[in-house]
Amino acid sequence: MSRWEPGSEASNRDVARSLRAHVDRVLAASSVPDGQREDVSEELYGHLYERWQEAIATGLLPQAAAASAIEAFGTPGAIGPQLTSAYHSRLYASTIGLLLPTNTSSGGVEGFGRALVLLGLGIVGQLILAVALAILASPLPAIAGIAACLYGALFSVLAIKGLDRGQRWALRFVQAICFIDIVASIDLAFASSQASVLAVGIAVAIDWWIITGVRVPDVSADESVGLRRLATPFAIASLVVAYGVPVGALLAPDPTQAAAYDLSMRVTANCPASGPWSVVADLRWSKTDLFGGRLLPVLNDGIGLSVGRDDDTAPAFPGDAMPAFDEDVTGGDLVDLSTGATIHADLGPADEWTTPTVFNVGNRKFSIDPTVMQAGRTYETTFLLDGASADEGVVWGGRDGRFRVRYEHLGRWGLEVIATCGHTETAWPVPLR
Amino acid sequence: MSKDPSVPSLSRGEFGLLILGLLHRREMYGYEILSELRSTTKGVVDLPEGTVYPALRRLEQNGNVEGRWVDQGESAPRRRYYRLTASGERALSVGRDEWLQFKMAADAVLGGE
Numbered sequence: 001m002s003r004w005e006p007g008s009e010a011s012n013r014d015v016a017r018s019l020r021a022h023v024d025r026v027l028a029a030s031s032v033p034d035g036q037r038e039d040v041s042e043e044l045y046g047h048l049y050e051r052w053q054e055a056i057a058t059g060l061l062p063q064a065a066a067a068s069a070i071e072a073f074g075t076p077g078a079i080g081p082q083l084t085s086a087y088h089s090r091l092y093a094s095t096i097g098l099l100l101p102t103n104t105s106s107g108g109v110e111g112f113g114r115a116l117v118l119l120g121l122g123i124v125g126q127l128i129l130a131v132a133l134a135i136l137a138s139p140l141p142a143i144a145g146i147a148a149c150l151y152g153a154l155f156s157v158l159a160i161k162g163l164d165r166g167q168r169w170a171l172r173f174v175q176a177i178c179f180i181d182i183v184a185s186i187d188l189a190f191a192s193s194q195a196s197v198l199a200v201g202i203a204v205a206i207d208w209w210i211i212t213g214v215r216v217p218d219v220s221a222d223e224s225v226g227l228r229r230l231a232t233p234f235a236i237a238s239l240v241v242a243y244g245v246p247v248g249a250l251l252a253p254d255p256t257q258a259a260a261y262d263l264s265m266r267v268t269a270n271c272p273a274s275g276p277w278s279v280v281a282d283l284r285w286s287k288t289d290l291f292g293g294r295l296l297p298v299l300n301d302g303i304g305l306s307v308g309r310d311d312d313t314a315p316a317f318p319g320d321a322m323p324a325f326d327e328d329v330t331g332g333d334l335v336d337l338s339t340g341a342t343i344h345a346d347l348g349p350a351d352e353w354t355t356p357t358v359f360n361v362g363n364r365k366f367s368i369d370p371t372v373m374q375a376g377r378t379y380e381t382t383f384l385l386d387g388a389s390a391d392e393g394v395v396w397g398g399r400d401g402r403f404r405v406r407y408e409h410l411g412r413w414g415l416e417v418i419a420t421c422g423h424t425e426t427a428w429p430v431p432l433r
Numbered sequence: 434m435s436k437d438p439s440v441p442s443l444s445r446g447e448f449g450l451l452i453l454g455l456l457h458r459r460e461m462y463g464y465e466i467l468s469e470l471r472s473t474t475k476g477v478v479d480l481p482e483g484t485v486y487p488a489l490r491r492l493e494q495n496g497n498v499e500g501r502w503v504d505q506g507e508s509a510p511r512r513r514y515y516r517l518t519a520s521g522e523r524a525l526s527v528g529r530d531e532w533l534q535f536k537m538a539a540d541a542v543l544g545g546e
Contacts, residue, residue: 046464082483
């Protein structure tokens with residue numbers, strides 16, 4: 001539907017433009033559905049026009065009459081949000097409606113494609129980060145980080161829509177991403193080799209290309225309407241949340257989970273001249289994980305205990321095959337020393353994941369339910385190395401009968417001890433490999 | 434008391450009910466509604482003029498009124514006239530009863546007749 005315009009008199013056309021501009025500002029401060037915008041615009045303009053005519057009839061000059069009509073009509077900040085709430089829920093009107101008003105500014109957005117690529121890559125990156133958190137982080141930080149990632153991805157979608165409508169907050173959002181990327185790239189350049197400096201340079205150039213290439217129409221007047229003045233700070237804060245929380249979830253300590261100093265592990269190696277050799281580990285927790293395992297248990301580095309020879313040919317943790325006799329390893333059940341209750345351990349091949357708690361001995365895996373272990377109690381597990389008795393004992397314990405026993409906890413921390421035949425040793429924290 | 438959110442209520446601070454009351458008299462367009470509201474209330478109800486349109490659009494979204502465009506010839510923009518629907522008549526009836534109850538309650542407290 002084409003808009004009605006006044007006659008050819010120049011001053012009237014100027015007034016009509018000023019009235020039309022006020023209608024556009026009102027609509028820019030609202031979130032009227034696209035299918036209704038033209039209709040509403042025409043109705044509001046018709047009101048202003050009639051009010052203007054009436055003011056002229058009282059003796060005002062055309063420009064003064066127009067100013068009077070505009071003043072009586074109400075400000076964009078007052079009328080725009082009311083229009084939004086006429087078409088949307090209050091929740092929408094007070095959130096997305098503030099960020100996505102129907103911008104009627106003409107001229108489009110320069111460099112929209114560049115920003116689209118950046119925001120699209122950002123969305124993909126957020127989703128990849130969410131999966132990484134589910135695999136790597138403990139449950140509570142993982143949930144917080146994944147929520148932040150999804151929020152960031154959704155906010156990026158919102159930014160794409162906002163930029164498409166010429167919203168300045170969306171431009172600032174894009175520029176802030178580039179700025180963070182430049183700072184991170186320069187930081188990386190100082191800590192990396194010459195080869196990566198080239199990649200960093202390319203990244204900085206691309207970011208600069210986006211910063212200088214994306215432009216939105218001048219809608220600064222719309223940005224100062226009501227709560228919309230908070231749109232840009234809100235967008236930047238959202239960016240900080242979307243990237244800061246996931247990184248924090250990966251790097252910051254999790255107070256809900258046990259640390260190395262929460263577990264005391266004492267190991268005894270028994271190497272009788274006749275009968276089976278054995279390794280006995282006593283585990284006493286001062287605090288256990290509030291939530292066990294991870295959201296996605298796809299990595300076989302849960303909670304595990306490895307026993308190997310203390311020499312250069314010792315198998316790496318976890319799950320690497322011992323050189324021989326793996327079919328002769330038995331035991332692995334945990335015994336609660338305070339109650340005598342036995343916690344059954346399932347025996348299976350080392351490459352098969354079952355539960356988060358796994359004891360790897362040779363290429364056998366002893367897995368238990370980690371939630372049955374309680375703080376303040378001591379649990380003992382015994383691994384019988386049947387095939388290591390007598391002549392072949394050297395294969396298990398080395399020529400001097402020394403065993404390296406290592407405990408790793410969800411890839412976060414570990415304890416290790418060298419147990420010599422006939423002695424009891426206490427494990428100490430070690431960096432993870 | 435009505436809990437239907439589509440029923441305008443003066444006690445909820447909306448003046449949609451007043452618009453329904455005016456449209457009950459006859460079909461009107463936005464500017465005319467404002468003028469009628471001013472004259473009928475002797476200027477007591479005098480809101481920013483633009484607020485009538487969000488109220489009208491909300492009433493239309495709720496099915497209480499329906500609008501139609503009427504050309505004004507070459508000399509002026511078109512006008513959008515609104516009239517009550519059957520749903521709007523019911524909403525007006527419910528809203529009026531609610532208002533009368535509220536008024537009686539307020540009178541009882543404030544000493545009105």
